[in-house]
Amino acid sequence: MSEKLVQRPGLLTAVYPEREDVRLGTLDRLMAAGVGRLSQLFSVRTATGAGFLRRVGQEEAALGALSEMEFARARVEIAQRLRVAGLREDLVARAFALVRIQAERSLGMRPFDVQLLGGLGMLHGRVVEMDTGEGKTLTASIPAAVMALSAVPVHIVTVNDFLAERDAEWMGPLYRALGLSVGVIVEGLSPEARRAAYACDICYCTNKQVAFDYLKDRLVLEGETRPLHMALEGLSRSTPRRERLLMRGLCYAIVDEADSVLIDEARTPLIITRAGDHSGLEQTYRRAVDIARRLEAPRDYQLREKEWRVQLTDLGKARLRRLSEGFGGVWAAEIHREELARQALSALHLYHRDKHYIVDEAGVQIVDEYTGRLMADRSWERGLHQMIEVKEGCEITGRQETLIRISYQRFFRRYLTLAGMTGTAHEVSGEMRSVYRLRSKRIPTNRKSRRVNLGEHHFATVEQKWRAVLKDVGEHHEAGRPILIGTQSIHASEEVSRILTEAGLAHRVLNARQNADEAHIIAEAGGIGRITVATNMAGRGTDIRIDDAVRAIGGLHVIATGRHDARRIDRQLYGRCGRQGDPGSHVTYVSLEDDLLRVFYGPRLARVIAFFETGSGRVPRLIGGALTRIAQQATEMRHSATRKNLLHADDSLEDLLAFTGRGN
Numbered sequence: 001m002s003e004k005l006v007q008r009p010g011l012l013t014a015v016y017p018e019r020e021d022v023r024l025g026t027l028d029r030l031m032a033a034g035v036g037r038l039s040q041l042f043s044v045r046t047a048t049g050a051g052f053l054r055r056v057g058q059e060e061a062a063l064g065a066l067s068e069m070e071f072a073r074a075r076v077e078i079a080q081r082l083r084v085a086g087l088r089e090d091l092v093a094r095a096f097a098l099v100r101i102q103a104e105r106s107l108g109m110r111p112f113d114v115q116l117l118g119g120l121g122m123l124h125g126r127v128v129e130m131d132t133g134e135g136k137t138l139t140a141s142i143p144a145a146v147m148a149l150s151a152v153p154v155h156i157v158t159v160n161d162f163l164a165e166r167d168a169e170w171m172g173p174l175y176r177a178l179g180l181s182v183g184v185i186v187e188g189l190s191p192e193a194r195r196a197a198y199a200c201d202i203c204y205c206t207n208k209q210v211a212f213d214y215l216k217d218r219l220v221l222e223g224e225t226r227p228l229h230m231a232l233e234g235l236s237r238s239t240p241r242r243e244r245l246l247m248r249g250l251c252y253a254i255v256d257e258a259d260s261v262l263i264d265e266a267r268t269p270l271i272i273t274r275a276g277d278h279s280g281l282e283q284t285y286r287r288a289v290d291i292a293r294r295l296e297a298p299r300d301y302q303l304r305e306k307e308w309r310v311q312l313t314d315l316g317k318a319r320l321r322r323l324s325e326g327f328g329g330v331w332a333a334e335i336h337r338e339e340l341a342r343q344a345l346s347a348l349h350l351y352h353r354d355k356h357y358i359v360d361e362a363g364v365q366i367v368d369e370y371t372g373r374l375m376a377d378r379s380w381e382r383g384l385h386q387m388i389e390v391k392e393g394c395e396i397t398g399r400q401e402t403l404i405r406i407s408y409q410r411f412f413r414r415y416l417t418l419a420g421m422t423g424t425a426h427e428v429s430g431e432m433r434s435v436y437r438l439r440s441k442r443i444p445t446n447r448k449s450r451r452v453n454l455g456e457h458h459f460a461t462v463e464q465k466w467r468a469v470l471k472d473v474g475e476h477h478e479a480g481r482p483i484l485i486g487t488q489s490i491h492a493s494e495e496v497s498r499i500l501t502e503a504g505l506a507h508r509v510l511n512a513r514q515n516a517d518e519a520h521i522i523a524e525a526g527g528i529g530r531i532t533v534a535t536n537m538a539g540r541g542t543d544i545r546i547d548d549a550v551r552a553i554g555g556l557h558v559i560a561t562g563r564h565d566a567r568r569i570d571r572q573l574y575g576r577c578g579r580q581g582d583p584g585s586h587v588t589y590v591s592l593e594d595d596l597l598r599v600f601y602g603p604r605l606a607r608v609i610a611f612f613e614t615g616s617g618r619v620p621r622l623i624g625g626a627l628t629r630i631a632q633q634a635t636e637m638r639h640s641a642t643r644k645n646l647l648h649a650d651d652s653l654e655d656l657l658a659f660t661g662r663g664n
């Protein structure tokens with residue numbers, strides 16, 4: 001049994017007893033003064049593991065025997081003591097017991113031992129890895145409640161509005177019964193509503209909303225964070241800046257799907273902008289796309305999909321010069337001219353409609369490659385977005401002027417204590433440690449997993465893959481089992497939908513274009529005979545519940561119709577079945593024409609495809625498996641290396657995908 005140091009949030013409240021004072025500026029100041037170090041001096045040791053569970057068990061027996069009145073009194077007393085003494089082991093164990101009892105009473109779920117251990121890990125500022133479906137939502141509520149009882153403002157950060165709302169509503173009765181308030185921040189809330197939600201003891205939000213609100217607060221503070229200055233201002237002005245702040249600082253956060261937020265999104269800069277002047281630029285974008293359409297591969301340029309860039313050849317450069325002769329302005333300078341051409345060629349040939357973006361009445365909207373969701377107010381930088389708009393014949397949006405920016409990586413490092421949870425941490429635990437100084441902890445499953453892996457099947461062409469998928473669907477559908485078919489893009493989901501319709505199989509589709517009914521589709525996806533086709537949207541966080549009738553015939557069957565660049569994303573999809581010890585199975589179908597393999601191996605693959613194409617197109621497992629594994633692992637390593645480089649070179653942020661927050 002090991003012993004761990006625990007930060008003592010009691011100190012924070014002791015220094016600033018008025019909780020309203022624990023504000024952004026104050027906290028930055030506290031951090032600068034080295035509160036982290038100070039609190040370690042006062043820190044206490046908490047046993048982990050079996051000893052802790054035993055202690056919670058004893059406290060639970062004592063608290064459980066109390067009358068309702070006595071229980072309420074005990075709750076107030078625990079909170080008071082936590083506020084004064086901080087997270088002392090005996091108090092933490094008592095608080096955990098309190099939350100466990102209350103969760104059973106308010107939610108009908110008694111946290112399992114493994115959930116208590118997960119909660120303890122997060123209280124220690126760890127990223128806990130708990131298998132998909134093990135109940136992370138309930139697990140997070142335990143450290144959240146304990147921190148909140150100790151008067152530390154808590155943010156629970158989820159990956160989308162849907163989950164933020166769902167989790168806040170689901171866990172709400174528990175918090176309220178503990179005397180804690182709970183708020184939720186979603187897109188489109190007014191500043192007043194935001195302020196009210198952040199003022200709650202526990203606030204559910206998305207990574208994007210919370211980071212933008214932080215940026216807005218920084219704009220209000222205009223870099224001024226000295227508490228003395230702010231106090232004076234409070235006396236002298238009728239509307240001091242402090243009143244205009246949205247949050248109460250960055251104290252303790254639990255990041256759900258930590259690998260997605262802290263790793264996949266780490267390099268995304270968040271930017272607050274104001275409309276800039278783009279007169280004149282519009283013509284430039286149109287000309288760039290026009291010229292790019294006249295350039296030909298491979299003579300004038302080469303597409304380097306693997307490195308995600310376009311390279312102009314010498315012939316292409318000369319042609320570009322001739323085609324832009326007489327345009328003057330930016331076109332006269334070789335470096336700008338070529339940059340414009342490369343951007344326009346990327347817009348035309350690297351970014352594909354219904355994969356990287358969709359076009360609807362709002363114009364060009366980016367689709368997140370990991371979550372499959374639309375990112376309504378995100379745009380590509382350096383004119384790329386505008387050039388895609390030209391390509392698609394949409395109205396060109398204005399170029400924005402940057403007011404302030406931050407990356408997720410920098411933002412999350414500003415929390416006094418950061419914790420996280422995910423079903424898939426181990427592939428990126430090293431990265432999490434080096435970038436965020438976050439250690440990860442693996443929590444065992446509550447019950448033995450009954451998820452069956454039916455393996456990976458390889459086919460030469462996409463056509464042949466779809467045929468095999470259809471056969472698989474037919475077999476499992478006949479048995480009555482609900483089926484979830486995971487696809488890599490909106491386009492692929494619609495292709496599968498077409499094939500199923502032709503085969504006369506009723507189904508529902510969930511993708512960024514058809515998401516109005518998301519909650520309803522998910523609620524029904526586990527029913528007998530249901531077929532659901534989805535993009536990665538049905539990956540993380542989606543809880544497909546099944547009943548006893550479905551359990552009896554083998555549970556949910558998940559069909560992955562390709563492999564993602566990152567193995568974690570595949571594992572998230574498989575995790576939709578076999579939850580909480582339920583039965584379930586998953587199977588993967590891959591074709592040598594899939595993007596992952598096509599991009600990695602390039603034209604070399606054509607000969608292999610031709611060799612296996614005859615008949616059913618089946619590729620022997622040894623060959624197909626090796627080809628897929630090598631491509632996936634190498635791609636994953638390349639992404640990881642790119643991320644590391646980017647994090648070290650902040651300047652490169654300019655080149656990347658950007659949010660353009662539209663402020664309030």
Ligand SMILES: Nc1ncnc2c1ncn2[C@@H]1O[C@H](COP(=O)(O)OP(=O)(O)OP(=O)(O)O)[C@@H](O)[C@H]1O
Binds near residue numbers: 132543576
């Ligand atoms: N202690 C418990 N007792 C009974 N049911 C529980 C308990 N904890 C969780 N569950 C159930 O387990 C299911 C999965 O919970 P949840 O969606 O939080 O899992 P998850 O770990 O977040 O999954 P994912 O990794 O897929 O997001 C839910 O239906 C929930 O009701």
